[in-house]
Amino acid sequence: MSQATQRERTVTLEDAGPAEKGTAPDEVIIALSPGFGEISTETLSGVSHAEILRETMAGIEEEGASMRVVRVYDTVDLGRMGLVSSNLSGSGISIAIQSRGTTLIHQEDLLQLDNLELFPQGPLLVPETFRAIGRNAARYAKGESPAPVTVENDPMTRPKFQAMAAIWHIKETQCLDEERGQIELDIDFS
Amino acid sequence: MEYIAGVDIGNSSTEVALVRNDDGYEFVATSLFRTTGLKGTVKNVPGVVNALERAAEKVEISVDDIDRILLNEAAPVIGDVAMETITETVITESTMIGHDPSTPGGAGLGTGTVVDITADCDTITDETSVIVVVPSAVDFADAAAIINEWLESGTDIQGAIVQKDDAVLINNRIDREIPIVDEVSKIEEVPRGQPAAVEVASKGSGQTIDQLSNPYGLATLFDLSAEETQKIIPVSRALVGNKSAVVIKTPAGDVEERTIPAGSVTVISQHGNSVSIDIDRGADEIMAQVEDLWPIADIQGERGSNIGGMLSRAREQMGEVTGQELSEINIRDIMAVDTLVPQAVEGSVASEHSMETAVGLAAMVKTSELPMQQIADEVENRLGTTVHIQGIEANMAVLGSLTTPGTDVPFAILDMGGGSTDAAYINPDNEISSIHLAGAGDMVTMLIASELGLDDWELAEGLKKHPVAKVETLFSIRHEDGTVTFLDEAVDSETFGRIVLLRDDDDMEPVSIDESVEKVRRTRRQAKERVFVANAKRALRQTSPTESVRYHSFVVMVGRSALDFEIPEMISDALAEYGIVCGRGNIRSTTGPRNAVATGLCLSYVGDQTSLDGTVPDGLAKSVGVAELASDTHP
Numbered sequence: 001m002s003q004a005t006q007r008e009r010t011v012t013l014e015d016a017g018p019a020e021k022g023t024a025p026d027e028v029i030i031a032l033s034p035g036f037g038e039i040s041t042e043t044l045s046g047v048s049h050a051e052i053l054r055e056t057m058a059g060i061e062e063e064g065a066s067m068r069v070v071r072v073y074d075t076v077d078l079g080r081m082g083l084v085s086s087n088l089s090g091s092g093i094s095i096a097i098q099s100r101g102t103t104l105i106h107q108e109d110l111l112q113l114d115n116l117e118l119f120p121q122g123p124l125l126v127p128e129t130f131r132a133i134g135r136n137a138a139r140y141a142k143g144e145s146p147a148p149v150t151v152e153n154d155p156m157t158r159p160k161f162q163a164m165a166a167i168w169h170i171k172e173t174q175c176l177d178e179e180r181g182q183i184e185l186d187i188d189f190s
Numbered sequence: 191m192e193y194i195a196g197v198d199i200g201n202s203s204t205e206v207a208l209v210r211n212d213d214g215y216e217f218v219a220t221s222l223f224r225t226t227g228l229k230g231t232v233k234n235v236p237g238v239v240n241a242l243e244r245a246a247e248k249v250e251i252s253v254d255d256i257d258r259i260l261l262n263e264a265a266p267v268i269g270d271v272a273m274e275t276i277t278e279t280v281i282t283e284s285t286m287i288g289h290d291p292s293t294p295g296g297a298g299l300g301t302g303t304v305v306d307i308t309a310d311c312d313t314i315t316d317e318t319s320v321i322v323v324v325p326s327a328v329d330f331a332d333a334a335a336i337i338n339e340w341l342e343s344g345t346d347i348q349g350a351i352v353q354k355d356d357a358v359l360i361n362n363r364i365d366r367e368i369p370i371v372d373e374v375s376k377i378e379e380v381p382r383g384q385p386a387a388v389e390v391a392s393k394g395s396g397q398t399i400d401q402l403s404n405p406y407g408l409a410t411l412f413d414l415s416a417e418e419t420q421k422i423i424p425v426s427r428a429l430v431g432n433k434s435a436v437v438i439k440t441p442a443g444d445v446e447e448r449t450i451p452a453g454s455v456t457v458i459s460q461h462g463n464s465v466s467i468d469i470d471r472g473a474d475e476i477m478a479q480v481e482d483l484w485p486i487a488d489i490q491g492e493r494g495s496n497i498g499g500m501l502s503r504a505r506e507q508m509g510e511v512t513g514q515e516l517s518e519i520n521i522r523d524i525m526a527v528d529t530l531v532p533q534a535v536e537g538s539v540a541s542e543h544s545m546e547t548a549v550g551l552a553a554m555v556k557t558s559e560l561p562m563q564q565i566a567d568e569v570e571n572r573l574g575t576t577v578h579i580q581g582i583e584a585n586m587a588v589l590g591s592l593t594t595p596g597t598d599v600p601f602a603i604l605d606m607g608g609g610s611t612d613a614a615y616i617n618p619d620n621e622i623s624s625i626h627l628a629g630a631g632d633m634v635t636m637l638i639a640s641e642l643g644l645d646d647w648e649l650a651e652g653l654k655k656h657p658v659a660k661v662e663t664l665f666s667i668r669h670e671d672g673t674v675t676f677l678d679e680a681v682d683s684e685t686f687g688r689i690v691l692l693r694d695d696d697d698m699e700p701v702s703i704d705e706s707v708e709k710v711r712r713t714r715r716q717a718k719e720r721v722f723v724a725n726a727k728r729a730l731r732q733t734s735p736t737e738s739v740r741y742h743s744f745v746v747m748v749g750r751s752a753l754d755f756e757i758p759e760m761i762s763d764a765l766a767e768y769g770i771v772c773g774r775g776n777i778r779s780t781t782g783p784r785n786a787v788a789t790g791l792c793l794s795y796v797g798d799q800t801s802l803d804g805t806v807p808d809g810l811a812k813s814v815g816v817a818e819l820a821s822d823t824h825p
Contacts, residue, residue: 058330062293062358107686109664114683135355143662145688147702189331 011050012188013037019070019184022090026065028137029094030056031072031085032185034175035168036099043101044161044168045123052130054189056095059134065091065141069187072096073180076172079113082106088182091141095133100161100168101125105137116140117148121157122165193256195245196580196791197238199264199565201229201609202750204237206245207788208256215796217778220785221245230264230560231511235568242573253573260580260791261566268508268555269609269628271636272500275531275548276452276470290542294434295357295370297392299401300348301411304386304438307336319346321386325377330356334363341366349388351436353377371434375541386438387411402437403429412439428535428544452549453495455524459483469497469549473526476549480524484732489521489553497551504555512560523554525629527720532643543643550637552721554610554628578795584614584624586790591746593789594775601744602733603775604726604761605786606751608632611722613729615742625732629721631751637717642705649701653714656691657755660707661698670711715756722757723764730765739765745772752783 013032022029030053037049053069060067070088072081078096082104085094092108093116101122104115117136119125132149139146192211197204204226208219221244227233239253246253302319307328322340324333337347337360350360350370357372369390374380387408389399401407405426409419429435452469457479465479480486491498501521508519530545566577580586584605591603599620605612608631614624631654639650659667664680667690681698689707690698703710727739734741745765747758758774765772775783 058356058359061362062355064293064358107664107683109680110683110686116683116686131355140687143687145660145704147704 008048009050009054009189010041011037011053012190013069013071014186014188015071016184016186018180019068019088019182021088022068024066024090026138026141027090028060028065028067028134028141029085029089030060030067030069030134031081031094031096031182032069033076033078033081033096033098033172034071034073034177035076035172036071036097038175039099039168039171043099043122043125044164045101045125047101047126049099050189051127052097052101052125053187055127055130056097056134057187059131059136060138061134063135063138063142065138069185070182071185072182073175073177074182076169076176078102078104079115082115083108083110083112084182086110089141093137093141095137098122099172100165103130103133105133105140107140119149119151121151121154123157123161124152124154192258193249193251194258194260194792194795195242195256196260196262196586196788196795197241198262198583198586198785198787198791199225199229199234199238200750200787201225201269201607204234204241205785205788206241207785207792208245208249209792209796210249211796215792217789217792219245219248220781220788221248222784228268228507228511230562230565232561232564232568234565235572238565238569239572254575256573256575258795259569259573259575259577260795261562261569261577262586262787262791263562263579263582264560268504268511269552269630269632270500270504270507270555271550271552271633272496273529273531273548273550273636273640274452274469274496275533275546290432290434291355291357291371291373293355293358294372294390295350295359295361296367297390298367298369299387299389300369301385301387302346302348304351304380304382304384306382307333319348321349321351321388322347323377323380323382324350324352324354324356324360326353330354330359331363334360337364349386351377351380351386351388369434371436374436381438381440384438384440385412386436388434388436390434391432398431398433399429399435402426402435403432408437412437428542453492453497455492455497455501456490457483457486457524458488458490460485460487462487469495469526469551472547473528473549476524476526481728486522487520489524500551501553504553508555520556521553522556523626523628525552525627525633525721525725526550527629527633527637527717527724529637529641531640548640550633550640552629552633554626556626580791581794582624583787584612585622586787586794587612587748588614588616588622588790589793590777590786590788590790591748591775593778593793594746595779597744597746601746602730602742603746603748603786604729604752605749606630606722606725606747606757607749608751611725611729612749613733615733617735623733625729627725627729627732629725633721634714634717637721638714641713641717642703642710644703649703652691652699652701653710654717655754656693658689658701658707658710659692659698660689661685661687661700667698668707670707715760718754718757718760722751723760726761726765730770739770740768742768742770745770746775747773748775748777748783748786 041049081096086106086108094106097103103119105117106115136146194209196207204223206221209215210218221241223237223241226237242253302321305320307322307324349368352372355373357370369388389402391397391399403426408422454466454468456466458464467479491501505516505519509516527550529548529550531548532543533546535542535544562579570577599616600618602615611627611630616622635650635654644650659669661667666676668674685698685700688700690700730739730742752774762772777786777789
């Protein structure tokens with residue numbers, strides 16, 4: 001292969017048992033919602049789940065931090081996902097991503113509805129944004145002072161996607177399985 | 191009962207001292223309001239009225255109950271600041287220099303011919319060693335796969351230049367450790383087929399690159415002659431201190447450091463001598479000439495240069511205020527400070543910045559008089575109260591400062607404001623001499639803004655006025671001096687991990703600058719040192735009859751900048767060397783370094799009949815202000 005081509009990637013998410021509290025001080029947790037990659041393989045605006053997960057992981061790796069990916073089965077609320085996953089993180093920093101694309105960066109000492117950075121308009125997030133989110137989360141874990149990720153703001157996002165977002169939320173809720181709690185995932189891109 | 195108000199209109203704030211005569215005079219209130227409009231213009235009136243209202247409110251009277259208002263004869267000076275960059279780094283052709291991405295990959299030094307990663311592997315087999323270029327269209331995993339493939343087929347890949355922030359990602363996926371430099375935004379301008387060298391310092395060592403930052407190292411790598419080595423000195427100099435770098439040898443490529451013609455100033459002394467100095471000779475040279483030619487009659491800047499523009503702007507502003515001809519308005523002092531400013535390198539391919547030499551300048555414009563009578567008439571119209579121009583600013587400041595416990599004639603005051611540093615000296619015969627020097631708070635702000643590369647003046651002001659700290663966790667902050675404070679309550683989540691300004695009211699304001707706390711502190715203290723400490727020495731030298739700082743024994747600091755959290759200490763410390771007692775004033779034992787002029791105005795009117803103790807001799811109080819009151823019927 002001498003000619004580089006941009007190809008569509010897919011991801012397989014394999015359960016690897018209950019997630020334990022991490023001990024590595026440079027670790028960032030990526031928390032996925034119960035239906036991530038299940039109810040859809042794209043966000044609301046059609047960005048591939050494989051792509052955003054890969055970019056988020058690349059952002060963390062580029063900064064030299066380590067990471068684990070977990071699926072949170074016991075909540076679909078983004079704030080709750082952030083809080084639960086940051087408590088599993090060795091550095092106390094986590095990224096929570098919902099199927100529809102809505103994302104935040106959380107720190108374990110923060111309250112559930114407080115967070116370091118919130119990206120409420122999921123449909124406006126592109127792969128580059130997720131790379132930057134991963135990079136910032138890793139820089140928080142390293143104790144640096146990253147400038148917050150800049151994102152677009154479109155007041156029409158809400159009317160355009162609100163109904164779909166509500167339906168997706170219901171579908172995501174159907175994937176809840178409180179018994180399972182938080183499950184660590186093995187990630188494989190192909 | 192009689193109320194008398196002293197009003198001091200300063201560059202940035204208008205201050206009021208209120209005195210009540212109820213069988214003896216007594217200070218009852220002080221107030222402060224932002225100066226409206228340019229100092230010394232009719233636009234000041236709303237600010238004056240507002241400040242008076244505030245003072246009246248404190249003693250629960252109406253402004254109309256004030257029987258007499260005393261204005262100061264404001265010093266007719268305006269300060270202005272400008273920055274002149276005197277060097278620039280220019281890259282001609284495409285030789286790339288000094289790029290320092292935050293996360294380079296791999297380690298070591300590699301040299302080879304620049305080859306695009308999308309090229310056909312077979313066409314490059316005749317190259318002994320290559321440096322691959324990875325444009326953003328190529329994904330990091332694909333790039334790593336191609337590099338591995340090439341390595342396997344026997345191509346000696348020595349390093350990589352990457353457009354996106356992918357260096358660590360690629361390095362983690364390849365079989366051999368090579369130096370990788372990323373975030374090269376204009377990668378299409380990297381010339382293919384030319385010899386290049388890539389160096390990345392090893393991570394754990396905390397060291398910087400050593401081969402590419404050494405001119406002989408470059409000469410070794412590129413096989414340069416002595417003549418060529420001389421030419422690449424700007425390249426190696428620009429790379430000193432970097433953790434990674436790329437240098438590409440182009441046939442005609444060149445990096446040069448140019449000196450920009452920055453214009454000149456002509457200083458004309460009152461004795462008629464004049465000297466023209468090029469700005470690019472640096473601040474020391476300019477200041478030495480100013481000192482030599484003191485006292486100065488006028489300073490002119492070369493037309494078309496920044497300094498020329500600034501000086502004529504200041505002149506015009508003053509002309510507008512006073513309605514005088516521009517030719518009658520003179521620039522009486524100039525202060526120059528050498529500084530470094532980050533500038534984008536012209537012709538760069540990775541938006542590199544280079545620290546260029548610059549000279550910061552402050553100028554002091556003086557005219558024969560300000561239209562104070564107009565202000566007095568306007569205030570009189572608005573309030574229907576008698577308004578007097580009671581006395582000259584510097585004299586009033588001396589008088590007011592004398593109410594600081596522990597002071598006595600002879601002594602000097604340093605009035606450090608935003609636009610100018612003023613000094614006055616009162617000798618044992620109660621004669622007062624005063625001067626106004628260019629350079630004060632605004633110049634410090636400008637130096638901080640330019641050295642830290644800030645566009646935001648408000649932010650630079652904040653960094654000047656308040657110490658910074660880093661929020662390390664939600665419950666602890668690390669201060670400038672390295673100490674840690676634990677907090678009872680969690681900080682705001684938006685301040686987490688950031689540098690914050692510690693405001694006086696315990697409020698933390700996050701600032702978005704990518705510098706360490708130590709760098710901010712060093713920059714701030716240096717700026718203050720170079721402006722205020724230098725000006726304090728200059729002012730004391732000029733006001734002493736012997737032109738020596740040592741002549742003085744007591745110095746009182748007043749004015750806005752005397753309220754700063756470190757400037758008074760820095761000056762006290764510097765003057766202690768000369769055996770001078772120097773400290774922040776405490777006017778009337780109550781107001782700190784504030785309100786000196788307003789207090790002086792009241793004192794000069796009522797003499798020593800106040801309830802204050804006898805620190806101000808009656809004769810003195812009357813003598814410095816009484817000239818304008820000859821026909822007045824005051825007690």
